[in-house]
Amino acid sequence: MVWQGVPEIVCRDATPTEIGTLHGSLAKARIHRAIENYTSLYQETADLTWSEALERASKYVEPLEANVPDLVEEMRAIAVAAEVDFLDILALNHWTADKEDTVFLAQNWDWVGETAEATVFMDIQPQGKPRMQMFGEAGLVGKFGFNDKGLGVCMNAIRAGVVDSTKLPVHLAIRKVLECSSFEEALASINERGLASCITFTVADSTGAMASVECSPRGNVPIQPDHEGTVCHTNHLYAPAQTARVKDHPSANSFSRLTRMQELSKGTAPSFKSIRSRMSDEEGTPVSICRSRPPGAKGMEKMETLSTMIMDLKKGKAELSLGRPSLSPEIRILTMDS
Incomplete structure (x- = not known):
C-alpha cells in the first residue's frame, strides 16, 4: 500500500529474513535516498565521510x-x-556523531590589521619532540596550533597589570604546551613553569x-567543558577562583562575544562547516x-579578525x-600526513 507517495510495509508472523526482504524490495528507492541523505548529513554535522561511517559501523557487527x-x-x-551493502544498512541504523568521535579546537585571531604583513606559517619538529604546526607573527617561537600527538592550543589575550618576570612569557609558555603529548602533560607544564x-x-x-586555562602569575584555573562538551x-x-585574585580590564565586547558564541554553540554538533559558520557571525559588528x-x-581598538584556525585533533587536520x-576566504588544509 502507498499513502501520499509513502509505501507501507506490512508483514505478519514473519521471519527476520522475510521482513527484511519485503522492506528492502518495497522501499528500495527510498533506502538509496536515505543513504544519500545521511551521506550529506554525516559530512555536514560531523565531518564524517560515508566510507568512514561504514568503517565505524563494521566494528559493531560481531557484538x-x-x-x-x-x-x-x-x-x-x-x-x-x-x-546495497549490509554495512550501508547498519550505518543507517547507527548514528556515529557522538561527542567522543570528534574533538575540535578553534579560534578567530583578532589583532591590529598591520600584523597581517608580519605573519608566518611554522611546521617544525625540534629534536626529540613532537612535530607542530603554528601560525602567528614572525619572530615568535610559539603561537596557536597543533602537533602530531593530537594536542592543540589556542590563546586569548587578557588585559591585566599582574606581572612576574621569574615565570615564562606567554609565547614561550605556549610553545612548551605544543611540545607536550597530552592535555595532562600540557596542564602540568603550565602549572610547573608558571606564566x-x-x-x-x-x-x-x-x-x-x-x-580553557586562565593563567596568571598568581596561579592557573582550568574552566572545564559544559555538559555538551x-x-x-x-x-x-x-x-571565580581567578577573578578573586586578579583584576582584568576587558572591553565590553568580550562579554557579548562570549555570550554569542555560547548561544551559537548550544546543541550544535562540531564540524569544520558548523564552526566556520559560528566564527563568521557578525552580530554586533564591528x-x-x-x-x-x-x-x-x-591603538588596540583597531583590531580585526586576521585569521581563523579550526583543528580536528582526532584526524590531525x-x-x-x-x-x-565571513568573506569566504581561501582555506589552507594543514595535516600531519606529509
Missing part, C-alpha cells in the same frame, strides 16, 4: 551478531533486497580532554565574533584561512 542476531539477519535481508603575565590557553587533545572563551577572566576594524579606531571568515 550485534552475538546480542541481536535476529536484527542482523533482518538488516542483511534488507540490504540484499535493496541491492609571567595573564593569558588564557584553551588546550585539548585527541582523547577529548580539554579546558564545549568550552568557550574570549578576552576576559570569568573563573566588534562581533567575526570582527572588522571600527571606524576611527586607534586543520583548516586555516586569512582575513574575516
